[in-house]
Amino acid sequence: MEVNLYFQYRLTDNISVLGAKGGTLGTNAAQLTHLVRYCYENNISFLDLNDSDFFNFIEHLKYGKKKLSKHCIKIRTDANILAIGRLCLDFLSYLGKKHFMEDFVSESGCIHGKRQKNKRTNRKYGECWHHGALPLPQPTQYRSAISDDYISELYAATNAIFKKHDSGTFQEQYIRERRKIMLTLLEITGGRRQEIALLDISDIHFRSDKTHPHVVLRTLKHINKNEFRVVPISDMDASAIDTFIKAYRAKLFKIYKGKFIDDNALLSSSTTGKRLSENTITQEISILARFAGIDAQCCPHMFRHKAIIKWVANILHRYQLSSSDDFEQGLISIDGLKTSILQLTGQKSLASLNHYIGNALTQLKNGIYPLSNIEIDLIQIDGIKRLLNYGQDVDGNPLTDLDIAKAILPHLRELNSTGRGSLKLP
Structure with missing residues (x-):
């Protein structure tokens, strides 16, 4: 009581x-x-x-x-x-x-x-x-960001798991594609695992005359339970999500019509049709990491750290901020910057970003983001890089140059036609 x-x-x-x-x-x-x-x-x-x-x-x-x-x-x-x-x-x-x-x-x-x-x-x-019986508080230990190499190995594992067992049922195809979309969403949105699990199909917004592609995430850990944030995504990532919804998710519920109740969840179980839980997302990452032979820690939240470091690095580079003090001053003096970074990351306060700044500065010093010197949409570039780095066919074989060219040329032309690019294309 x-x-x-x-x-x-x-x-x-x-x-x-x-x-x-x-x-x-x-x-x-x-x-x-x-x-x-x-x-x-x-x-x-x-x-x-x-x-x-x-x-x-x-x-x-x-x-x-x-x-x-x-x-x-x-x-x-x-x-x-x-x-x-x-x-x-x-x-x-x-x-x-x-x-x-x-x-x-x-x-x-x-x-x-x-x-x-x-x-x-x-x-x-x-x-x-x-209380005197309690241990003293220890310094907060933050998870590190997941590396590009580990992400590449996780993507490769999505295909290799079923290829190794020579399996090709539709359920296995669905699981393979769902895992790829799960990895993509973790990487491009910086969402917490539960925020990814709570995504509905209606939260994915594709390009229209008025809007660019974006994902609407419910922001957790805030007092307002109905707080949402918008994270822009590339046309290529939006296209991949659209293909998953129409070619795999829709077919799953068509096959099991009458057995599964469609709750509009983007990531659904292949055996029950129910929304994946946040713990299942963690288990999926663990399965892929084990198969890929990754011995180091590998969990969904490490994708969030990577995304936030990337966003902070882009801000530091764009506004030529070279230290933590410059970053804090920039958030105060640059109109709308404070609101936009908190809205993008879903953090409660700017103090939560402090431990990301050092990592972002290190990346910039190591030249991790050379493309940011070109006047081109970095979100679209990230989508293209994801295809180049992780692009494989359904059998796990690398995409050919022709496959890649067919996939990326329309998007590069779109960038130029809207004035957001400066590349010469055929």
């Missing part, structure tokens, strides 16, 4: 409930079960807990029931223990106030917890709970 009341209260903070496991609310519920289980096993109510009990609870989190006197091995990381402990302190404080025990969790209360400033400046709320 008390737990239900607490989460009803948390819902007023507009925390996320999206995803297969209930978003942030589901994560918090799983974290709080540790305290519920501890109190049940020790036959003690929440409001009867004292400071010594909380110390014992944190020790239980660290080592579990099998704590050895000589060799104590932690079963959880300090970061996990800190997150669980802070949530439990917040829950107990809420419970105390509901029962008119305002100081139940305080420096002089039954449990000696206190609120202190959170040193992470990219969070809106600058305070968090702390």
Whole structure:
């Protein structure tokens, strides 16, 4: 009962409930079960807990029931223990106030917890709970961006998996093409895995007289649950997505008409027709990475890091900004730049971009983006480069020069005809 009341209260903070496991609310519920289980096993109510009990609870989190006197091995990381402990302190404080025990969790209360400033400046709320039993916060460790070589190997694996087993059923063809589109979406949108899973067919907008191709992503981790952002994409990527929808996805639901319910999801299961979950996207990347023989970490969020670094690098180059200070000053002085970069990345604050700037500057110094000197649409160039780097036929063989020429010449001509290119074409 008390737990239900607490989460009803948390819902007023507009925390996320999206995803297969209930978003942030589901994560918090799983974290709080540790305290519920501890109190049940020790036959003690929440409001009867004292400071010594909380110390014992944190020790239980660290080592579990099998704590050895000589060799104590932690079963959880300090970061996990800190997150669980802070949530439990917040829950107990809420419970105390509901029962008119305002100081139940305080420096002089039954449990000696206190609120202190959170040193992470990219969070809106600058305070968090702390207690003497909790481990000290550690510096944030960021995932690295995925490399171009790894992306190329993942694309190659989409074909090679079924080629190796000499399989060619339609379901296998569908899975192969779905994996390619999944990789493309992760790469070009910089979307979080759940944002990619939530994409509907109607979120893909193709070129028209009024608009350029773009993807509309639902932005997660924001207070406003109905916040969306627009990410422009190349004509070639839009064409690939369109082909997948019409030639593969539509056929899947035609074959299983009456068995599958079409919920308009862009990425659907080949066995149930249901929308892929964010965990399935992670599993798909893991399957491809294993098959490709990639031993290093390889996960969906690394695509997001790569995309943001690329966007930041383009801004730095376009406006001739050579340092983090220049970047911050540029966001202030250049009209609309701050809004556009936050809208593109889906970040809450500019402080979230700080750790990307150094990587972007390094890439520019190494000459990673020489094409940005040419007055041509970089989004279209990225689409063409993707075909050149990862282009394969259905059997996994590299596309011929003629295949590539037929694919890219119409798009290059379109760039020139709209005044966005400066290449001489036949």
